[in-house]
Structure formats: C-alpha cells, structure tokens
Amino acid sequence: MKKYIISIIACLLFAVCANAATYTPIAPCRILDTRVNAIPPAVFATPLDAGTTYGYNYLSFGCIPTPNGDPHATAIAANITVINASAPGFLVLWPDLTPMPGTSNINFSAGQVLDNSAIIGVGTNDYFDIHYVHSLGATVDITIDVVGYFSN
Numbered sequence: 001m002k003k004y005i006i007s008i009i010a011c012l013l014f015a016v017c018a019n020a021a022t023y024t025p026i027a028p029c030r031i032l033d034t035r036v037n038a039i040p041p042a043v044f045a046t047p048l049d050a051g052t053t054y055g056y057n058y059l060s061f062g063c064i065p066t067p068n069g070d071p072h073a074t075a076i077a078a079n080i081t082v083i084n085a086s087a088p089g090f091l092v093l094w095p096d097l098t099p100m101p102g103t104s105n106i107n108f109s110a111g112q113v114l115d116n117s118a119i120i121g122v123g124t125n126d127y128f129d130i131h132y133v134h135s136l137g138a139t140v141d142i143t144i145d146v147v148g149y150f151s152n
Contacts, residue, residue, distance in 0.1 A: 021074055021150040028079070029063030032056060032144040035083065047139035048132045050089060055096050055127045058120075063146045073122055077148040081115040082108045083141040089134030091142065096123030100131060108140070119150070 034047055048054060058076055059066065080091065090104035098121075106116040120128050132140055 021152055023077070023148055023150050025077075025148040026063060026146065028145045028147050029061065030143060030145050031058055031061050031063055031078075032142065034141045034143075047084065047086075047141045048091075048130065049136075050087070050132050050134040050138040050140075051136050053100070053129050053131045055129055057127050058122055058146065059126050064149050072151045073126075073149040074152060075119050075121045075150040076128075076146050077117070077150070078120055079115055079117050079145045079147060080106050081113070081143045081145075082106055083113050083143070085110050085112060085138070085140040087134050087138035089132055089138060089140065091140075092129075092131045092133065093118060093120045094129055095121035096125055096127035096129050098123065100129070104133070117147075 036046070058064065058073070064073060064076070075095075080093070082091070085108050088107075088109045090107040092100055092103070093105045094101050105118045105120075106114065108114045122128050130142070132138070
C-alpha cells in the first residue's frame with residue numbers, strides 16, 4: 001500500500017505518474033453476504049467466527065471486468081457492513097499471502113448495524129483475508145459491496 005501512496009504523492013507533486021495505480025469505479029456489486037438466505041447466495045452462509053481468518057476471492061461474483069481473464073487489480077474499493085454482531089469487536093481485511101496488519105477496517109458493538117468504506121489490498125492470488133477479532137464464541141454477519149478497483 002505504501003508504494004501506491006508514494007506513487008500518488010509523487011504523481012500529484014512531481015508529475016511522475018508512470019507507476020501510479022488507476023482507479024476504475026463500478027456500479028455497487030455485492031461480493032460477500034454471510035447471512036443465511038442472502039441474495040446473491042452467501043459464500044460462507046454462516047456468520048464469521050471470532051478468532052478465525054477467512055480467505056475470499058474478490059472475483060467470485062463477476063463484479064470486476066476481467067479482460068483476458070485477468071483484471072490486474074491490486075486493491076478494491078468497498079463498503080463493509082456489519083450485521084448481527086453477538087459481541088463487540090472489529091474486522092481486519094488485508095491482501096492474502098501477507099501478514100495481518102495491526103489496524104482495523106471497522107469497529108462495532110454488539111447488535112449494531114454499521115458500515116464503513118475501505119480500500120482492501122488484494123493478494124497476487126486474487127484473494128483478500130478477513131479476520132474477526134473478539135473473544136471466542138462471538139459471531140458476526142457481514143456484507144461487502146465493491147464500488148471500484150485499482151489496477152496498474
């Protein structure tokens with residue numbers, strides 16, 4: 001992510017835009033809904049368990065165009081919504097195949113319905129990871145709607 005921030009700053013200040021990522025907006029498209037009977041059908045079809053890391057392929061529902069089979073996306077712009085949290089906690093989303101960062105994307109209380117926008121980095125395998133941090137036994141449902149993506 002630092003590379004892109006530095007690229008954007010260099011592009012704005014010094015007109016060096018050769019390595020800057022390009023943002024492409026898309027119509028909001030749901031790529032994940034953990035609620036039972038969700039539309040589109042839930043991939044997990046069960047709430048996320050606290051203390052568990054889930055890998056998710058952002059290309060699963062065809063929201064992002066794939067010219068020649070590869071969108072070359074490095075990150076997605078998304079809206080994350082938390083629903084039915086059984087306890088307070090927070091979610092961390094980050095590129096697969098990399099260490100989990102020490103920051104959260106959304107913090108919430110038990111029973112709260114809350115959303116937050118985020119830029120989620122994508123691993124070289126087209127996956128990102130989701131981790132729910134709270135005491136074991138807690139669960140939460142989430143939805144993720146993609147609104148755009150970054151590519152080189």
